[in-house]
Every structure is written in C-alpha cells, then in structure tokens.
Amino acid sequence: MRLILASQSPRRLELLARLGIVPDAVIPAHIDETEHKGELPIPYAKRVAAAKAAAVAAPGALTLAADVVVAAGRRILPKAETETEGRQCLELLSGRRHRVLCAVTLVDGAGRARHRLSSSIVTFKRLSAEEIAAYLASDEWRGKAGGYAIQGRAEALIKTISGSYSGIMGLPLYETRALLRAGGYPLG
Numbered sequence: 001m002r003l004i005l006a007s008q009s010p011r012r013l014e015l016l017a018r019l020g021i022v023p024d025a026v027i028p029a030h031i032d033e034t035e036h037k038g039e040l041p042i043p044y045a046k047r048v049a050a051a052k053a054a055a056v057a058a059p060g061a062l063t064l065a066a067d068v069v070v071a072a073g074r075r076i077l078p079k080a081e082t083e084t085e086g087r088q089c090l091e092l093l094s095g096r097r098h099r100v101l102c103a104v105t106l107v108d109g110a111g112r113a114r115h116r117l118s119s120s121i122v123t124f125k126r127l128s129a130e131e132i133a134a135y136l137a138s139d140e141w142r143g144k145a146g147g148y149a150i151q152g153r154a155e156a157l158i159k160t161i162s163g164s165y166s167g168i169m170g171l172p173l174y175e176t177r178a179l180l181r182a183g184g185y186p187l188g
Helices: 010-018 041-056 083-093 129-138 153-157 165-169 173-182
Strands: 002-005 061-072 097-107 113-124 158-162
Touching: 002 010, 010 165, 010 173, 041 061, 041 097, 041 113, 061 083, 061 173, 083 129, 097 165, 097 173, 113 165, 113 173, 129 153, 153 158, 165 173
Parallel strands: 002 061
Antiparallel strands: 061 097, 097 113, 113 158
C-alpha cells in the first residue's frame, strides 16, 4: 500500500522512521494556513491537517498530514519567522503552561478521511532575558509553532510536559499508528 506524507518536515520523517515507516512519497501541501476570524486552536489544527491531506491525496494511496498548534489559552501562537515574533512567543510562554495540539489526518485511497488529535501541556521555566537571547541566537525557533522546538535546546528550558512528546515534535506516534492501522497500512 502506497503512503504519501503531505509534509516536508524532517521531524515527521524521523518520527515515522521510529515506526519503521518510510513513505513512498513526500509531497508538501501548499495551502493557505491563515486563521479564520475567531477560530479557536482545536478547530484550526483539525481544519489545517485535513486541508493538507486533501490537497495531496491520490487515488489508491494513503495520505498522511499533520498540523501543530501552540495555544496560550484561546490564542494561536504563530510559526515564528522573525526574531521579534520568536521573542514575543518566548516571553509569553515564560513561566506558564500552554497547550500543544497536533491534529493528524489520514485520507485513504477512496478519499475517506480519518482524524485524530493529540493534546499536550507544556510548562516553561521562567526565562531570563539572557536565556531568551541565547535561544534566539540558536535560530532553532525559526519557522516553529510557538517559537520553539522541544527536540532541541528548548528542552532544557521546559519544566514539565504532560502528553505526547512526539506530538509536540510534530507527529503523535500513538495516534498516527492507530490511524494507519485503521486505514489498512501494514504495521507490525
């Protein structure tokens, strides 16, 4: 059975490899990820994951897509692209809990979609100005939801996590494995 990953994320490829999976094709989904007015984090994550999968789905293949959202309350934090955005995210998250949502969609060869959602709670330590500056200098934050990557230097700044580490990285393995099995993908 052919598997398409609708993402160019090296982290998602690494996480799939942990399940012993190498996708047959990697086709990034180029969709508009703009939030709708008043859209809350969970519906947003689900909508974007589903749209990514639908954008590259092919007859006779399974298509897997995911979207990560860092949410502070009802607010969706950006995928930080500028140092100012990165700093704002880190200052907001400093010393407080936030949610990391990872929605996963699998579209089967007949076009039927299955969805799962991973929700995790992450708590950063209170960050000093020096810690924020050092993290920004690392450039790991660039393009990352909420301005950080848990699998890098930010891991040392996180007091607690409750939920799925792989989901925080970008692809919750438990939920992904369940979707693939339900879609008929051969897994051990």
